[in-house]
Amino acid sequence: MSRDPLSxxxxxxxxxxxxxxxxAAMAFLAGLSxxxxxxxxTAARGLGEDLARRATVQIVTADAPARDRQAAAALVxxxxxxxxxxxxxxxxxxxxxxxxxxxxxxxxxxxPMPAMIDVTLRADAAADMDALARALAAVxxxxxxxxxxxxxxxxxxxxxxxxxxxxxxxxxVVATMGGVIGLAxxxxxxxxxxxxxxxxxxxxxxxxxxxLFARRLAxxxxxxxxxxVVAAATVLLLLGRALAALDSGLAAMAAxxxxxxxxxxxxxxxxxxxxxxxxxxxxxxxxxxxx
Amino acid sequence: MAEGMAxxxxxxxxxxxxxxxxxxxxxxxxxxxxxGFYFLTGPSGAGKTSLLRLLYLDQRxxxxxxxxxxxxxxxxxxxxxxxxxxxxxxxxxxxRLVPHLSTYDNVALPLRVAxxxxxxxxxxxxEMLDWVGLSDRxxxxxxxxxxxxxxxxxxxxxxITRPELVIADEPTGNVDPEMAGRLLYxxxxxxxxxxxxxxxxxxxxxxxxxxxxRTLRLDRxxxxxxxxxxxxSAVPA
Ligand SMILES: Nc1ncnc2c1ncn2[C@@H]1O[C@H](COP(=O)(O)OP(=O)(O)OP(=O)(O)O)[C@@H](O)[C@H]1O
Ligand SMILES: [Mg+2]
Numbered sequence: 244m245s246r247d248p249l250s251x252x253x254x255x256x257x258x259x260x261x262x263x264x265x266x267a268a269m270a271f272l273a274g275l276s277x278x279x280x281x282x283x284x285t286a287a288r289g290l291g292e293d294l295a296r297r298a299t300v301q302i303v304t305a306d307a308p309a310r311d312r313q314a315a316a317a318l319v320x321x322x323x324x325x326x327x328x329x330x331x332x333x334x335x336x337x338x339x340x341x342x343x344x345x346x347x348x349x350x351x352x353x354x355p356m357p358a359m360i361d362v363t364l365r366a367d368a369a370a371d372m373d374a375l376a377r378a379l380a381a382v383x384x385x386x387x388x389x390x391x392x393x394x395x396x397x398x399x400x401x402x403x404x405x406x407x408x409x410x411x412x413x414x415x416v417v418a419t420m421g422g423v424i425g426l427a428x429x430x431x432x433x434x435x436x437x438x439x440x441x442x443x444x445x446x447x448x449x450x451x452x453x454x455l456f457a458r459r460l461a462x463x464x465x466x467x468x469x470x471x472v473v474a475a476a477t478v479l480l481l482l483g484r485a486l487a488a489l490d491s492g493l494a495a496m497a498a499x500x501x502x503x504x505x506x507x508x509x510x511x512x513x514x515x516x517x518x519x520x521x522x523x524x525x526x527x528x529x530x531x532x533x534x
Numbered sequence: 535m536a537e538g539m540a541x542x543x544x545x546x547x548x549x550x551x552x553x554x555x556x557x558x559x560x561x562x563x564x565x566x567x568x569x570g571f572y573f574l575t576g577p578s579g580a581g582k583t584s585l586l587r588l589l590y591l592d593q594r595x596x597x598x599x600x601x602x603x604x605x606x607x608x609x610x611x612x613x614x615x616x617x618x619x620x621x622x623x624x625x626x627x628x629x630r631l632v633p634h635l636s637t638y639d640n641v642a643l644p645l646r647v648a649x650x651x652x653x654x655x656x657x658x659x660x661e662m663l664d665w666v667g668l669s670d671r672x673x674x675x676x677x678x679x680x681x682x683x684x685x686x687x688x689x690x691x692x693x694i695t696r697p698e699l700v701i702a703d704e705p706t707g708n709v710d711p712e713m714a715g716r717l718l719y720x721x722x723x724x725x726x727x728x729x730x731x732x733x734x735x736x737x738x739x740x741x742x743x744x745x746x747x748r749t750l751r752l753d754r755x756x757x758x759x760x761x762x763x764x765x766x767s768a769v770p771a
Contacts, residue, residue, distance in 0.1 A: 248645075248646035248647075248649060248650060248651055248652070248655075249646050249647065252632075252635075252646075254634045437630070437632075437633075438632050438634075440630075441630050441631075441632055441643075442643075442647065443619075444590065444592060444619060444624060444630075445619065445620070445643060445644050445647050446616045446617065446618075446619035446620030446622075446644070446647055446648075447616060447647045448613070448616045449613075449616075451647065531612075534591065534592070534593065534594050534612070534615070
């Protein structure tokens with residue numbers, strides 16, 4: 244592509260006006276809402292799919308020998324069922340680990356504990372919890388099934404709502420960026436009104452004039468967006484480290500995966516394109532008013 | 535109509551009104567022949583600049599018909615006007631130089647609008663600067679130039695593309711008589727090469743300096759000496 248001979252016509256005042264900094268703030272918000280949107284999306288999928296397949300079978304009786312007998316029978320029965328992908332009894336040390344934060348170490352040896360079996364159903368059998376309950380009732384009358392999806396349904400709902408909020412936030416950010424770029428273009432047009440009028444009288448087309456402003460505003464907006472993205476990436480990185488230090492499942496949510504990284508990298512070019520389009524539209528509309 | 539064939543500009547009952555005031559230009563009917571040299575005179579406020587603005591497509595007439603290059607200006611779609619403007623070179627009464635561009639870049643502007651690259655435009659621009667005696671001011675911004683120097687930049691910019699029609703609004707208003715003579719000689723030379731030239735001026739001394747020139751006199755928006763009448767309509771040699 245040959246260089247546009249008019250490309251250097253507007254004075255090269257770098258990052259003129261507040262627009263690049265507003266864009267930087269917007270890109271920062273966009274980066275964070277993108278990352279949280281992706282994380283929530285992953286979480287919602289996990290909650291939706293995995294939890295529908297997961298259940299805990301508890302054998303609740305104070306009679307320890309009966310509890311252990313029923314637990315062994317239930318485990319055997321579960322393992323023979325075609326709809327069950329995996330079944331695993333939780334050992335007493337695992338229970339200890341789970342309960343330690345609340346009851347102190349070694350609680351399972353001092354307190355009557357239910358026997359617990361972690362069950363994962365096959366994906367296509369996810370809705371078949373009732374069949375599971377009937378099968379267990381025959382071998383383990385004291386068995387109780389806790390469906391994870393039922394327990395976590397309100398959380399899943401919350402995650403979906405948050406994901407929606409992230410989406411709405413992203414839409415608002417994009418609309419605001421478009422508006423800010425439109426305003427910046429109009430103010431640039433104002434301060435270069437005479438230059439534009441001269442170009443017009445010398446026979447420049449609307450497209451030639453619009454290109455000048457589109458190029459200029461695209462560069463300014465891209466620089467602003469890059470600043471915002473770097474800031475957002477830094478925050479995400481620090482957040483990821485903090486969560487990793489907590490050694491909890493949240494770390495997986497916060498660590499930006501490839502989709503987030505690609506989205507963040509694409510943000511500045513996308514903002515540049517948005518700026519070019521918004522500037523072009525604004526200039527062409529303004530020029531339509533002169534003969 | 536033989537005259538029509540050679541006409542570059544035709545006005546028929548043209549009127550121009552700014553806003554809701556009385557008409558600034560009234561009942562203008564005249565023809566400018568292709569290749570002609572025309573002076574437009576008249577007292578200050580008579581409407582000379584207004585008439586020229588109709589010619590260089592900065593205004594559309596409020597009524598009547600303006601024909602330019604054999605086309606009715608009102609019927610030309612907006613996206614074809616830029617190409618038409620590039621066939622016209624204009625020296626504005628207030629110069630209208632781009633303030634942040636150097637002399638060189640101001641003169642090069644019409645060539646850049648036309649899409650020429652740096653290598654193509656260097657020679658014509660330098661030659662033109664030489665012609666108007668501004669080679670040593672090539673890097674200067676308009677604000678650092680004298681009025682006469684700015685005027686010469688404006689003239690250089692108007693003629694750099696060898697337009698078919700050159701319109702100059704008081705092109706010698708700020709220069710000494712010697713420079714005025716040189717600039718007029720430049721316009722005459724272009725006219726000799728076939729360019730149609732229209733010069734608006736107060737300076738009655740200028741009128742006699744170009745032997746083949748016709749004069750249109752404008753008074754309070756009316757033409758008192760239509761160029762399209764009688765012998766004036768003939769195509770100058
Ligand atoms: N943009 C405008 N809006 C309203 N009135 C205008 C405008 N331009 C010119 N006029 C009016 O039209 C009349 C003619 O002005 P014009 O500039 O055409 O005169 P002129 O003959 O070029 O004068 P001068 O010799 O002083 O340059 C004047 O009364 C002027 O006030
Ligand atoms: Mg005037």
